[in-house]
Amino acid sequence: MPKLALTNDWVKRSPSRLNMERIEAFFSGHGFTPHRHDTYAIGYTLSGVQSFRYRRAQRHSLPGNTLVLHPDEVHDGQAGTDAGFRYRMAYIEPALIQQVLGGKPLPFIAGGLSSEPRLHHAARALLCNLESVLEPLEQDDLIYDLAHALDQAAGQGVTRKALDFVAAERARAFIHSALDRVITLDELSQVCSRDRWRLSRDFRALYGTSPYRYITQRRLDLARAMLLAGHSLTEAALSAGFFDQSHMSRHFMQSYGVSPGRWLRRLGQS
Template sequence: MPYPAPPARSDWVLRADTPGRIERIEAWFGGHGYDPHRHDTYSIGRTLAGVQSFHYTGSLRHGLPGTTLVLHPDELHDGMAGTDAGFRYRMAYIDPALIQQVLGGEPLPHIVGGVSSDPRLLRASETLVQAVEHPLAELEEQDAVYDLAIALRAVAGRPRGRKRLDYCATQRARAFILEHLEQDITLPMLEHVSGRERWSLSRDFRTLYGTSPYRFVTLRRLDRVRALLLAGCSLVDAALAAGFHDQSHMTRYFTRCYGVPPARWLQRLGR
């Protein structure tokens, strides 16, 4: 299916504004897109036009139309045009907790290389990477997450030789973090609330949710920053309200997570 040409202005990002648990974007970049950064979500994408190039797990990868991008949580990557023609793409950011609701405590599936030509992933991701102006109904979103989780597991294969994971204890720790983001959360606190020895808990948290407890806390605070910025708050007010020491502290973490500073992020969204 041909896609319309991108708007005349340079680099842009469109963000789905409809309610839902999955963040979806469509973007176009003529050259450099993002500096190296990491999300704590799966990044599931589709290149619509051009060549989407990125460094990932030690190699330069290329996303082409007809392939599926599957970036594992917390894997360092960047983004750039692979040719002078630029590239256009869509991406959906899937919370690993949604995948765990389907897999029920299995280690997160890992797609080697970050780009797949497997038709199962292409089919399973279709709903999630449709145009951002098309809202996802709640049941449609849930079905899409289920299909994606099953496809990820099928394509990645089940890992072998893993020790038993305590999914329930890790769920308790995650829920506690989400309920107490305004506090200075520590591993002893998580050990107490989960009933799991702290280092075993940290290992299980990484395996089940793709990132460490500390980074999970930081990224949930950055979620709060983004919501405040989109609501019109200043950088300094958003930083303080989300629990950062000051604006520069927040900006450092924001740039590490999203590959651009917050002011540039807002500019690309046309804010």
């Protein structure tokens, strides 16, 4: 990790495979504005007080806590003291968790903080080495342990309504094949042979977000990759399927709490 002055905010991204992003970051004050993304944000505070507003209450994470922010839940982030805070976080697509849980409702951790030892151990194992790419089998093992630790920590009962995991997975795969065009819920319903509103309900329960939010996030994934590769904001926006640069920037702020330009500067890309 870079040895930077404590007055400088920074973000270090780990090289990683698709479907998961791992970071370490330091913020001396305000980190990011209220936003939401369709991934789990799972990690822990290394030093300082990590304060955030989540589900209508102010929360404070200290070293030893495990943060588990549920997909599509609005949150912000800032230092709780003048010393700033440093943390590690993994952003994990719910589809990876569902590959382990096989169609159960996504585990939800009330308040976004947990002191469960098994969950803390699983999060630390996933984030212990950010300098190298995880091997495929290594990542699968870590996700397996994390998914079961999440499920245990959440302590969920059996859902009363059956969820059609196969239909929802078919819808998710179709979305990935059509990122460059408009998709309707009726079209997804036809592809999956599932009533449109039952499909929408199942998709939200299984992946933590709506089909529209899911496709928007995949477009943002593409836009971020293009920005990191040196493309302009306009090029990235149009290639990722947004109407224009301002359309992309608006969704970027809503999903990450910072503008595309500020995001690049924190990564030392501009």
